[in-house]
Amino acid sequence: MFTIAVKILIEDRVKYIGLLIGIAFTAFLVTFAMSYFAGFMTRGFALVSENPSVDIWVMDRAVSSSEATINMSDAALNLVKSVQGVENAVPLYMQDMTARFPNGHFQAFQVIGVDDATLSGIPKIKSTRDASELLHIPGSVIVDSGGTSDKLQTPKYMKDSYPFDGPHLNAATRKLRFGDTLLINDKRIVVAGVSQTIPRFPPRPLIYTTLSNFKRLTPSQVKRLTFVMVKIKSGSNLHLIAQKIQKQTGLKALTSDDFKKQTVMWYLVNSEDVGDMVNMVVLAMLVGFGVTGVMLYMFTQDNLKYYALLKAMGASSKQLRVMIFTQVFMSALIGSGIGIGVCTLVGKLVANGDFPYRMMWFSPLFGLIGVLIVSITAGLISQHALKNVEAEMLFAS
Amino acid sequence: MSKTVLHCKDIVKTYGEAEAAVLALQGVTLDVYRGEMMMLVGPSGCGKTTFVSCISGLLDFDSGVCDILGKDITSMDTEEVVAFRGRHIGFVFQSFNLLPALTCVENVALPLTIANADKAQSYTKAKVLLDAVGLGEKYDSKPKHLSGGEQQRVAVARALVHEPDLIICDEPTSSLDHQTGQAVMQLLQKMKNETHITIIVVTHDNRIYKYGDRMAHMEDGKIRKVEQLG
Numbered sequence: 001m002f003t004i005a006v007k008i009l010i011e012d013r014v015k016y017i018g019l020l021i022g023i024a025f026t027a028f029l030v031t032f033a034m035s036y037f038a039g040f041m042t043r044g045f046a047l048v049s050e051n052p053s054v055d056i057w058v059m060d061r062a063v064s065s066s067e068a069t070i071n072m073s074d075a076a077l078n079l080v081k082s083v084q085g086v087e088n089a090v091p092l093y094m095q096d097m098t099a100r101f102p103n104g105h106f107q108a109f110q111v112i113g114v115d116d117a118t119l120s121g122i123p124k125i126k127s128t129r130d131a132s133e134l135l136h137i138p139g140s141v142i143v144d145s146g147g148t149s150d151k152l153q154t155p156k157y158m159k160d161s162y163p164f165d166g167p168h169l170n171a172a173t174r175k176l177r178f179g180d181t182l183l184i185n186d187k188r189i190v191v192a193g194v195s196q197t198i199p200r201f202p203p204r205p206l207i208y209t210t211l212s213n214f215k216r217l218t219p220s221q222v223k224r225l226t227f228v229m230v231k232i233k234s235g236s237n238l239h240l241i242a243q244k245i246q247k248q249t250g251l252k253a254l255t256s257d258d259f260k261k262q263t264v265m266w267y268l269v270n271s272e273d274v275g276d277m278v279n280m281v282v283l284a285m286l287v288g289f290g291v292t293g294v295m296l297y298m299f300t301q302d303n304l305k306y307y308a309l310l311k312a313m314g315a316s317s318k319q320l321r322v323m324i325f326t327q328v329f330m331s332a333l334i335g336s337g338i339g340i341g342v343c344t345l346v347g348k349l350v351a352n353g354d355f356p357y358r359m360m361w362f363s364p365l366f367g368l369i370g371v372l373i374v375s376i377t378a379g380l381i382s383q384h385a386l387k388n389v390e391a392e393m394l395f396a397s
Numbered sequence: 398m399s400k401t402v403l404h405c406k407d408i409v410k411t412y413g414e415a416e417a418a419v420l421a422l423q424g425v426t427l428d429v430y431r432g433e434m435m436m437l438v439g440p441s442g443c444g445k446t447t448f449v450s451c452i453s454g455l456l457d458f459d460s461g462v463c464d465i466l467g468k469d470i471t472s473m474d475t476e477e478v479v480a481f482r483g484r485h486i487g488f489v490f491q492s493f494n495l496l497p498a499l500t501c502v503e504n505v506a507l508p509l510t511i512a513n514a515d516k517a518q519s520y521t522k523a524k525v526l527l528d529a530v531g532l533g534e535k536y537d538s539k540p541k542h543l544s545g546g547e548q549q550r551v552a553v554a555r556a557l558v559h560e561p562d563l564i565i566c567d568e569p570t571s572s573l574d575h576q577t578g579q580a581v582m583q584l585l586q587k588m589k590n591e592t593h594i595t596i597i598v599v600t601h602d603n604r605i606y607k608y609g610d611r612m613a614h615m616e617d618g619k620i621r622k623v624e625q626l627g
Contacts (some may be wrong), residue, residue, distance in 0.1 A: 316481015
């Protein structure tokens with residue numbers, strides 16, 4: 001009966017292809033939505049990802065995400081260093097600041113101050129020169145688009161830079177590069193390099209600089225330390241050290257993986273984009289259901305006469321249900337394969353750009369589950385049509 | 398007297414309810430015996446299709462007795478009726494009703510496939526019957542590649558493959574030209590003579606009456622008379 005079900009399914013090529021397209025479309029949309037979700041979540045914890053050598057992140061107890069932070073006292077650094085099992089601990093300062101470009105335009109940046117000695121947290125720059133060499137030039141910074149486009153534009157011509165006759169807001173511009181200057185709190189900074197680190201979510205330009213320069217740029221504050229990045233001694237138990245830090249300092253200490261997870265959870269609870277993503281998945285499933293469900297139902301309706309024939313020849317209701325679900329599962333598997341395959345190809349194309357796309361293990365799984373939910377529901381509705389099968393419909397009159 | 402294959406008494410069937418009710422069968426009584434071909438004739442709307450639907454367990458009726466091979470089909474539940482039908486009744490329809498996705502062999506073997514019989518044996522049996530109906534060259538052809546007469550011969554082979562006790566033919570020649578129709582009836586007659594199977598033929602076609610052993614005339618939901626033929 002399985003073979004007969006499959007043969008009936010593929011006999012009507014047009015409907016079969018339509019059915020596969022409907023299912024592939026559902027799988028594509030759900031997988032794409034999940035990959036988009038994974039993509040922007042990855043950007044959400046970009047700070048953690050771009051510091052892979054950090055074992056433990058220490059922060060204020062109230063902090064649950066790398067993106068929504070409150071600062072600690074500088075004393076926290078020494079407290080952390082004093083915990084047994086900590087190999088080294090370096091500070092990371094973060095603050096949103098507005099920079100003014102030479103033509104008068106301004107742009108909000110997230111400024112990240114790193115330890116002067118180790119420069120831990122500085123991304124790789126597009127230069128043949130070493131970042132440590134460059135960042136120790138007074139006032140120097142590394143700029144990064146942070147996933148934005150056209151936000152790092154400076155005047156193309158010297159005549160439009162710091163003009164005496166007021167801002168030249170309509171002046172021709174070009175991308176920031178080595179040697180360009182900006183003003184933060186009326187203090188001059190010099191671009192020592194441009195990096196291309198993991199884009200942020202939400203996208204915003206970044207400035208990396210040394211702690212001493214960071215302190216020069218920010219107004220005096222009692223608490224400026226955002227994170228302490230910890231490297232533990234080799235052979236130590238990561239979670240044990242994190243617990244020790246928490247206990248001894250009263251601060252929150254999370255392993256990198258735990259911090260990523262907490263950040264994702266924070267986004268799930270706080271980000272409106274998650275709602276948009278859920279809407280996208282629901283919409284994908286509804287559209288998929290519309291197409292797949294209708295196609296499958298039509299397919300069964302068109303074949304009712306043959307189911308009636310099988311019933312007349314002694315096929316039980318169970319056998320007919322098995323046939324319907326054989327068709328459903330076969331279509332679901334092939335359609336999902338096509339949909340997920342196309343999604344992978346499209347993903348490769350869009351991920352090369354700035355689109356937050358990352359296909360993780362759960363993306364195709366969700367795609368398959370989405371398709372199965374849609375297909376099984378459609379199968380149940382189609383099966384309902386079988387209840388109306390009267391074998392007498394086979395007779396002439 | 399030959400063994401009774403079908404015994405019907407006072408079968409009543411009503412469609413619809415209350416004022417919209419239509420009395421399709423008004424107490425049909427008929428006995429059909431083993432090895433005979435019974436022609437069931439009558440004007441359109443007289444209840445022939447309703448009657449054969451009732452006796453094959455495809456349609457419930459309101460009252461009356463219907464025993465097939467000595468078994469009262471009203472005492473069986475739905476799945477039992479389906480299984481009984483699968484074992485003991487074969488059908489030949491006016492519009493052939495072959496599955497277009499299947500080859501001739503697969504179509505003929507369908508009743509055995511449904512009964513979960515061994516595939517190889519089913520196909521062997523199907524091929525023997527296809528040979529018997531003169532379609533030995535068309536084992537792997539699909540219905541769309543066959544003429545109407547050939548399709549009906551496949552349908553006859555399918556009706557016989559599981560060796561049923563009763564075959565119900567609904568207008569088996571209506572979709573065929575005269576010559577092909579005669580050939581199909583000759584085939585049914587030959588099969589009946591060889592296997593002593595019982596055949597009920599619902600028909601309007603008076604050119605095939607001659608193949609029957611007896612003929613039941615239906616009118617207004619009743620059997621008006623049963624006459625001996627030939």
